[in-house]
Amino acid sequence: MxxxxxxxxxxxxxxxxxxxxxxxxxxxxxxxxxxxxxxxxxxxxxxxxxxxxxxxxxxxxxxxxxxxxxxxxxxxxxxxxxxxxxxxxxxxxxxxxxxxxxxxxxxxxxxxxxxxxxxxxxxxxxxxxxxxxxxQSALPLPPGAPGPIKGHYEVLVAGHLREEKDSLRAALAVRELPAASRLRVIQLGGVHDETWAENARDEMARNPRYRWLGDLPHWQVRRWMARARLMVISSRMEGGANVVSEACVAGLPVLASDIAGNRGLLGEDYAGYFAVADTQALREGLLRAEAEPAFVEGLRRQVQARAPLFHxxxxxxxxxxxxxxxxxxx
Incomplete structure (x- = not known):
């Protein structure tokens, strides 16, 4: 032994x-x-x-x-x-x-x-x-997990709020969208320091499309993954985030910052990248996802193809x- x-x-x-x-x-x-x-x-x-x-x-x-x-x-x-x-x-x-x-x-x-x-x-x-x-591996979502709700197009951000994650980029991207948009950002994760908590609370106060729910147990994060239509991973640097593995195994499409740590998991040909810290590019990706189901299904097929790597x-x-x-x- x-x-x-x-x-x-x-x-x-x-x-x-x-x-x-x-x-x-x-x-x-x-x-x-x-x-x-x-x-x-x-x-x-x-x-x-x-x-x-x-x-x-x-x-x-x-x-x-x-x-x-x-x-x-x-x-x-x-x-x-x-x-x-x-x-x-x-x-x-x-x-x-x-x-x-x-x-x-x-x-x-x-x-x-x-x-x-x-x-x-x-x-x-x-x-x-x-x-x-x-x-890093991940387990499939449990059978019977709740699916997307009607009415809103919920986008999930999961991970501790800190500089390396560029954590509020998705929130910034859904400010001042057209009134007809159903996009909503749900953010899960603890904070690196109290400044991040204050920033998240301030963003909620000014941005009705954004909710920060704090540091939740993993089983609750997985339920939100089942409910979301899309995940955003906006990091400035990553060593290989386990949340990417989880998204792939769950068949959850991802919009990801174009960094080595994301390309090294999702592949060079993945269609859902946006430039680091580029709010406008992310906004355009989110609006495209909401408007074009075929785009989202293409991303879903790509993440599902990567899933065996994360067994x-x-x-x-x-x-x-x-x-x-x-x-x-x-």
Whole structure:
């Protein structure tokens, strides 16, 4: 049995993406026959021990935010292989703002995990041989989930409100639409700080087409996905958002910002991209979706074609490849 310490910077009870990934990976690794301990990146290396012994493998989510834990484990467990999973902020922000820590984490790793197909182009070539792409998986919507309501054309935005997500772009895009438009934006997610909460409340006060419902449990998010006609993913940077996987598996068409993290999941030929932070382009896409059912059905066929990439079996097999790359046998 392979014993794995899985390090995440997101604390217990958090609904942040890093915690969701850690929880899902722990389950999939246990299904592979591994024993897994989930450890916070603020805990010391001794927390990674299982039965008082070093783990057989350390898997760390986030090269920068888990940097101190990665260094501590390398010092405490010199012979234990290490895999580091790269997030969007790692690749597209911290690689440039904190290059020494970022590169130290990557250099320490025996294997690197990327979450979308274009990661290789955005990290130094010397690390390409260590990189393994593992797409995040999602489950189908439950049978009997409610479908779209009549009257409104509801568009869903799901994810924490923060700068990297350009979270209010969809709200801005539905301001001052023609009176005949049925477009409404439903936003789900907690906030990075109180300023984001204030901005969301201010937007609701001035924009009758926008509602922010806050940080909801995942089962409620899935019900909103079943009810929505379209999803908007407006991020400025992404490492491979699980919400894209969920949309594809649910057959929910997406309008997505044209960034590497979205192209690496939806494909280069996806027809639903818009330029980053381009409110007018997104507005035009939303109005086209409302007016042209054939456009939306085309997007639906494209996301459904991508869905097999995000099956739990595929993610489990990807994790098994990472374990093998670290010289371990299941």
């Amino acid at each position: 392979v014993k794995i310490a899985l390090i995440t910077p997101a604390g217990r009870g958090s609904r942040a993406g890093n915690r969701a990934t850690a929880t899902r990976w722990a389950r999939l690794l246990r299904e592979l026959g591994c024993r897994v301990r989930v450890v916070g990146s603020d805990e010391d290396a001794d927390a990674c021990r299982l039965d008082g012994r070093p783990p057989d493998l350390v898997v760390a989510l986030h090269a920068l935010r888990s940097h101190a834990a990665i260094r501590a484990c390398r010092e405490a467990f010199a012979n234990t292989p290490l895999a580091v999973a790269l997030t969007g902020t790692d690749i597209y922000r911290f690689q440039h703002s904190h290059p020494e820590a970022f590169l130290e984490s990557l250099t320490s790793a025996d294997a690197l995990v990327g979450l979308h197909d274009e990661v290789k182009a955005d990290i130094p070539p010397c690390f390409h041989a260590r990189l393994h792409v593992v797409h 739990p079996d595929a993610e489990r097999a990807g994790l098994a490849r990472v374990i093998a790359a670290c010289g371990l046998t299941l």
